[in-house]
Amino acid sequence: MFSYHCLPCIQEDAQDLDAFTLAKSYFDLKEYDRAAYFLKGCCSQKAYFLYMYSRYLSGEKKKDDETVDSLGPLEKGQVRNEALRELRVELSKKHTARELDGFTLYLYGVVLRKLDLLKEAVEVFVEAIQALPLHWGAWLELSNLITNIEMLKSLSLPDCWIKDFFMAHMYTELQMIKEALQKYQNLIEAGFSKSTYIISQIAVAYHNIRDIDQALALFNELREHDPYRIDNMDTFSNLLYVKSMKPELSYLAHNLVEIDKYRVETCCVIGNYYSLRSQHEKAALYFQRALKLNPRCLGAWTLMGHEYMEMKNTSAAIQAYRHAIEVNKRDYRAWYGLGQTYEILKMPFYCLYYYRKAHQLRPNDSRMLVALGESYEKLSQQVEAKKCYWRAYSVGDVEKMALLKLAKLHEQLNESDDAAQCYMLYIQDIFSCGEQLEHAEVSTALRYLGQYYFKSKLYDEASICAQRCCDYNDAREEGKALLRQISQVRDQVETPSADLFTPLSNINTPVRRVSPLNLISFTP
């Protein structure tokens, strides 16, 4: 039965072979009209697809050329691919007659999507996938049309192994990183352990949830397996940038330039490289080059904005960020960047709007919350500021600054109990994360805690804090002074029963969730 169907196909293919090969060569040379012309009479499915596809691409190419020659800047929105409608008519005829194979169905879907008939496009892509499940292009086109998880679930897709790839891809797109990672893990276990695609996707997923070390390790692995790879390398460079790994980034940049210097990814990597070396003009130049290669490259707009910010060219930065937002309204980094720009211009109220936008898009990102808090603090809206800082801490503070700021705010408002508590949490936080942070202000926290305990007559705790203070250069003198004070007071108090005093004072002290003695376990 199957062979019966296949046989005429093969015959037709053989018939059209010459024309097809000729047309394919023209097609490869991007002479689409020429390719289409020679394919006109062919009846094999293959030739028909190439015929239609050439016409489609020819239309697209002409559209782009047209835009350059438009009769005015205002006409540019009107330029459209004139071939689309004809293609749609022909394809829809064949579609109703059920004469389309997987590839032509895919093309029909693309045409529909270009005509903004999204609902029909989805149906046709699903059909295309069912006809030819192993055509990844159709899956990818479909993924562009899916906006939420409900829609994804409602589609009836063939149960093929490639569906798992698709689901994993969709989960990543829809920011459901956990599910995506699980899917990829399953795929690796099922025998795709050597697939560079999967490794890169996992790395990107880790990057999205800011698990930098995992992502870096995976990218390094990826580069070992696939040394000439350029895809996803911009993400890798972002990670290296965040970690300030100069030599690695420099190596990556040089390597990529050797492979292909006219790729968007390469330009982004070089931009990052220059940015890390504080050569911001050059960095901006390379991001511009990336944008020339692909103006819809969202990341480059934002990164260029950052560079302009570094160069203190605020207006150019605003422009770049605005463009990024135009390309994708949900780009939180651009909104955040705009906020930062206005903050630099000392307009704390004005930047609130932008930070709020960014926060809306990433409700659980502490950086936006801290930025919001800082702005509120500048506007002396302490209540809001406190809320922001506390929330930033609650969602997992990346920069470990929220608590310190909150504590300082409490200190300013003379809410000493709350301040002490925050400092306590801050110290715990700093020590529990293990590594030394540059901006850590443990000494400030200790100094305050020492004073606080001293005032509330908890001399044991105070002396522990004071001793710890002595470990830090900037707080050493104060620590010593506090110790002296404590011993003085103790001498005076010792005469009445010292045993009685301690438990009593414990009762008197305000609420403390953590015993100060816990400090010992967090010694650096």
Added chain:
Amino acid sequence: MASVHESLYFNPMMTNGVVHANVFGIKDWVSPYKISVLALLYEMTSSKITLPERRRLNKLILPLQQGPDLSLGQFLKTVEECCPKTAYAVKLRLHEMADGELKDMEYFFSTLPTPFTAFDSEAYKTSVVGLFMRHMLLAYNKLSFSQVYKLYKSLQHYYHSHYAKPTDGQVCVPTLAADDSDMDLTSTEDTVGDRADKEELDTPLHESELRCDNTPSRGPLSQKQAEYFLSRQAYLLKNDENKALRPAALQEELNNMLKFNPDFAEAHYLNYLNSMRVQDIFLSAHSLLHYFDRLILSSNEGKSNGDEGYGRSLRYAALNLASLHCRFGHYQQADLALQEAIRIAQESNDHVCLQHCLSWLYTLEHMKGSESTVLTQDSVKMAAHFCLPYLGSLDIQSLVQQGAMQGKAAHKLMDALKDTEILHWKHSLSELIEISLAQTTSIWRMYGKSTMALQQAQLLLNMSSLEPVNFGVHQNNTEAFAVALCHLAELHAEQGLYSATAEIFQHLKEQFPPHTQHSKLWMLCNLKIQFERHMNNRKYHLAEPLVKAMSALNKTEGLYRKAQVLKALNRSTEAYSILQQLQVHCEKTKCTEIIIRVMLSTAELHWESSSFSTALPLLLQALALARQHHLQSLASEGVLHLAFTQLMLGIPGQALTVLHEAMEPILAHGAVIDKGRAMLLAARCHMAVAGFRLKEQGHLGQHSAALAVDGLNEAESYFSRLSCKERLRDVHYLQAQLHRSLGQTAQSNKSAMNFRLLDQELQSPAPPVFMQL
């Protein structure tokens, strides 16, 4: 594979990764429509046309140049209406080009009269026509080869699509027809919608749409056309919102514009204004910030002193944000934004901006309900120093308003207004002239001089707009006009001219539809008039529901009216507590008018419990307050109350002397009802003086009795003018009694019959006559 399709989105307007609005620095572009206009101009300059036709054509030139592109059919039709001969010539010329070859178009451009050579024609280089021709020639000369070819193609299409229409579409545009028939195969919703859109696009615009130019123009506008569209809409939004596009339509138009040219910053600003109209805080804030983000870019490029230009827009951005929040009633936010603007302005020594900020600060303080006279005085001084007449006189006007509220000497206020008036005319600040007139109206009304108020209101309404460009707007719908019209309505209502009042409200409703900003003014005014009317007719059940509507618009007013209704319904305790509450509130907000009214109402409450002597100090206090603030109508009202109290206390002679004082102003300026009340009271005083007792025949003082008869007759005429039947009934009753005591039986019987008729009609027991003022 997917990336293949994405990367094809290439934006050629981009250089160095930056998109420029005007790539080649040209604002005008040649389009087929423009070529037709050129052809028309060419015909006009070269051929002989009769004078009236030429006049009509001349009138047509500007709209044709500035308006959006029209289809050929519309264009020819408009020209034909003016001059058929020229239309034919233009058509012929276009036909030559469209049915010929590319060289015909080139030839046309080369034959156009060069503005530099044609000295005596309309096409001289500095004329409107010449300028347009120069623009077009320049734009044409800059076109590349393929662009010229494309222009020619589109000209052909433009020409042929006009002739394809009347015949059957299927013959001329086979692809389209085939398309349509095939579309039916997949008849889903989208396809149908899609096709409908297309049809809508293809149908020519109605001719009427050409007439009133603010119809949505489809398709892209050129830079100039877009600018014209924006400025026009912005002007209309400010001055006559009804003539501007509906919010939804305008939004659509703006979206369209932004789609074709995302860098057109001004469109964002108009978007902001439009969103403000529909009270959409989200979108308006978004558009405002977007506008200023864009503005920062453009101002930075253009200015030679780059930093200055760009800092400036920053300051105004913050200031605008403050005003946005102020409009939406977010006073705290507005305050923060304003402080930011002030700080930046101070840092950069921008006094003009600071001055604006100061004005806003005053407004904000005022809206928050705190005292801000000092601030305003400072503001005036600063404005004078920096020569900012607009802000200065705006501040003076607010000072005058405050002064009037605080009872400053009237002549000083009027002097101040007069001085600013001179300033306004000098700088032709028409907006402020309007405000000033409306303010004078209000002040006169407050002082109780209705004639003067009437005159000022008429003055404003009859004044024609002073704006240099008014797009057919005869009467602006600014707040000033709303205020003046409201006063006019109230003044008419006071004289009992209710049909005129209704007409005024009809006009107001049209001019300020309920969703607009100033509609609350007339709504409240309308409610007040209705309320007064029902109260005068003692139809309390009708007045009561109005109170709720009033409280929604103005809380204080609503509360006061509620007390009045309660008092009328004899729920004295509740009324008293509300009045007390109101008095405390108003003393805090320094709302003198309401305080006096509250005092008078409280005194009336005292009457009801027959404690007339306790009402006296209150009345005296109210009178003193009214006199101090020059509130004449309220003062007369106080006098009326006082006289009534004295009458009740049995000293009618004293009451008469007091009443004489108020009689004159009431007759000159008062409402009809007040006149009636005053006359009735006077008559009753005379009767009392004459020694008249109810149900008791005796000898009466002849002179006083005659005066009383006159007074009652006059009161009757006033009340009948208002058709205030309840009061008429009282008057008739008194008349009957009086005539009977005077022994004039016939007249007595007539009055008694009148009373009887009214009593039957009203079917409600009359309240004790002597307890009412």
